[in-house]
Amino acid sequence: MEQTPLRLSVLDQTPVGEGQTAAEALRASADLAQAVDGLGYTRYWVAEHHDSPGFAGTAPEILAGHLLARTRHLRIGTGGVLLPRYRAAKVAEVFNVLAALHPGRVDLGVGRAGGPADRFPAQVEEVRLRLGLIPGRRPETDQSAPVPPRLWLLGAGTNSARHAGKLGASFAYAYFLTHKPGRAVMDAYRGALDAAGHPPQRGVVAVRVVSADTEARAEELAQSVLLWRSRKDLGQDLPLPSVHGVRGHRWSALEAERAAALRRTLVAGTPEQVRARLTQLAAEHGVGEILVNTLTADPADRVRSYRLLAEAFELKAPAPDAVPV
Template structure:
C-alpha cells in the first residue's frame, strides 16, 4: 500500500549566476513562505561554508529570518555541524530561537565539516570544543543545557557550577540527529533521538542505516518510539522536459563537486544547456538522475509515495533544486516554488 506522506523542505540557499547573497536569501525566504502557505511540515537550512553556489553558512540566522516571515511551519537546521561550534553557543542560539518562535524550532545536528579542510580548521580553531571524537558528549551537553534545569559543571576545585542556555525555558527545540552512515544511525538509536539519513546527498546505505536505527532504538522520555524521515532531491514542472532542464544546473554542480573540480555559482539553465559534452560528468549526472525525483506532477507524486512506502516513513523532506532561466528574477526562485506547489497539489489529489 502506498502512503501519502507529509512534506518538508531542505534549503541550501543556492546562489546562481548573476545573484548576490542578498538575492539568494530573499529567494529562500520567499520559498519558506510558500512552504508555510502550502502546509509543509518543516523548513530546514543546511550548514555549508565557502562554497560559491551555497549561501546557507549560518543556519540560526536564517532560521530566525524565516521564522519571522512565516506563521505555522517548523523551522530548523539540517543541520548545524556540531564539531564546528561550541555546544554552549549552539544551545544558547536555539534556546533563543525557541523563545522567539515557541513550538516551531528544530535543531538538527551533524558531525560532517560542511566545507574543505582549510575552512574546517578555521571554524575549529577553538580547540577541544571541536574534537569530533567527542560528538556524542557534545550532543548530551546540548540536551542538558537546553533543559529547564540546565546542567552542572564540576570544577577542578570540586565545586559545581550551574549552566543554562536560557534563564527560564518554557519549551525545548526538537533535537534531531543527522547523518549518512551506520555510526549516526546507531548513535541516534542509543540516545533515543529522531534521526534523518542524508539521502539527498548520498543515498548509499540508506536501508541499512534505517534498520540499525529502528532495531537498536532505546526509548527516551520524549520519544518512546523511533522517529525518522527521508530527504530527496526533487524537481517538479508541468512537463518532464522542463523538469529535466531545471535539474541540469544542480546536476552539473554536483558532478563538479564529486570530480573535485573548481566550484562556481550555479549555472542558469541556458548556461547548462550550452556546456560542452563531458563524459565523466555525464556519467555521474546519469547516475544521480536515477536517484533524484525529476518529472511532471503525477509522476513525481507517485515517486514520493513509493519512496515513503518502501522505507516506512510518513514524512519526506524535499530539497527543491530546480534551476532558473536567465529571464527569471534574481531575488526569487520560480522553479523551486513551482516544485513545491505542483508536488503538494499532486499529492493532495
C-alpha cells in the same frame, strides 16, 4: 485502517544561481519560506555550508530566526548546524532563545561534519543537557526554553543512525548524498531506539527533487542540478548553471559519468511522477515524511516545484490557529 498521508517538508540549501549574488539567494530563501508557509508543508530547514559559491547559507541559526519571524505555521530549523565547528553551550543558548521567542516551532538539526568527529557525541550530550532534554537533569544555570527545540541528528550512515537511536533523538537520513544503505540505516536507527527503550520513531528521509509542469521542463531543471553537482565532485565549485547555459554545454566524459551516478539520488518529473517515486521511497524506508531538497538557478522554478508538489500530494493548508507538529 485509513493510511496516514505522507508529510512533506523543505530542506533549503540556499542555492546561488548563475549571475546571482549571495544576498539575492538569501532573500529567495525567505520568499520561498513565506510562499510555502500556508501550503501544508510540515517543517522548513536551512543548511550550513562554507566557502562554496553555490550555497549562501553560512549561518543557519541566523537564517532560521529570520524565517521564524516571517512565517506562522511551519516548524523552522536547521539541517543542520555543523556542531564540531562550535561550542555546544553556545549552540544550545542560541536555540533556547529561538524556542523562547517561537514556542513549539523550532527544530535543531545537528551534523558531525566540519571538525573532529570524536568530539561529536560529547557535544550532543551537552546540547541535550542545556536544552533540558535529559530527564532528571538540568544545567547549572537553567536557561532552557519552556518548549525546548526538537533535536534531530543528521546523517548518511548507520553510525549516525545508531547514535540518534541510542539517545532517543529524531533522525534524518540524507538520501540525496548516498542512496545505497538507506533501508539499513533506518533499520539501525529503529533498532537502536528499541534497544535503548525509547519510544518508537520513524525518522525522515531527505531527497533531492525537481518538479515542473511538463516532463521536458523537469528534465531541463534536472540537467542543471546534475551539471552543477558533477562539476563540484570534479573540483569545480560554481553557482548553479542556468537552464539556458546547460542547453549549450558540451559535457565532458567525466561529467557525464558523474551525472549518471548522481541521477540515482535525484527524483525529477511531473508532479504525478514525483509523487509516485517519493511515495515509493517513503515505503521503502519506513518513514511518514520526506524532506524535499530542490535546487534551481531561477528561484521562480523552485517555488513552482514546491507548489506543484503540494497540489499533487493534496497537502492541507493549516488552520489559522494550527499548532506545528
